[in-house]
Amino acid sequence: MTVRVVLADDQPLVRAALRMVIGEATGLEVVGEAGNGAEAVELAGSERPDVVVMDIRMPGMDGIEATRLITEGSGGAQVIMLTTFDDDDYLYGALRAGAAGFLVKDMALDDILDAIRVVATGDGLLAPSVTRRLIREFAERPGFAAPAPRALGITDREREVLTLIGNGLSNTEIAARLSISVATAKTYVTRLLAKLDARDRVRLVIIAYEVGLVAATR
CATH class of the missing domain: 1.10.10.10 (Winged helix-like DNA-binding domain superfamily/Winged helix DNA-binding domain)
Structure with missing residues (x-):
């Protein structure tokens, strides 16, 4: 079974790198690319992907709002958020929006491929560095x-x-x-x-x- 993937990132070079690696991977196929959240939502509806690899920060509709709309829809796509180390403020919002996983952009490409396969089966996934930062974010919330x-x-x-x-x-x-x-x-x-x-x-x-x-x- 081939896992159908949509890539959403406002940086063409990031999309190109992911498209090349995913295109050469067994069992994975890129079925669409988006440069912002609105395009990602539209592609999720028209292409019915299994997984959307979503950048958090994009112009116009960001990745968090796009994730919420996709996960609330009927397509059943799982969303993996691509983040950087300075995106702490976005993590919890993306979780609440229904993201199934978090990856950091400097991870090895093979690890990203493995993550896509894992999330496509319905399992959630967090990069270890993101897990640590997420836990710290909870620790710093007042009154918890x-x-x-x-x-x-x-x-x-x-x-x-x-x-x-x-x-x-x-x-x-x-x-x-x-x-x-x-x-x-x-x-x-x-x-x-x-x-x-x-x-x-x-x-x-x-x-x-x-x-x-x-x-x-x-």
Whole structure:
């Protein structure tokens, strides 16, 4: 099955680099390019991509508003946000808009390809550097009080898995850390998504911090 991808970035060179790499990758196909958020929304409706790779900062309609419109639509596209290290103020807004993942623009192109494949399956994804910055953003919000982990209504093992998710571990890494199979790790993640009413793995990262299972680092 080929993953259909729309690229949205106001920098033609960024789009060209991604288009070239994606075009040479097995199982991936670029079906459209947009230079701003409005064009991305239009392409998401007409091309029905599986994944939209979306820059946060674009002229006119930005990536956050475009993401909200795409995820609220009926097309079912997953959105990966492309960010830079100075985009902290945008991260939480993009999550609330329904972004399924965050990548930084200086990541290896192969890692971006892997991320597109992961998100296309319905899993959320955060680059480790973005996870750390997101957690710091939560830590600095005034008046925040984390509920006790036991208030989640999950088992001890599920709490262990949630902690590892919050620290950015993949299902394979969780399985190795807990000496369980990858299939079992995936089952725990699925249960957590259902029990915590989380849309995807990205939300589980946030919950892990909010209940104090993951500490903010500086």
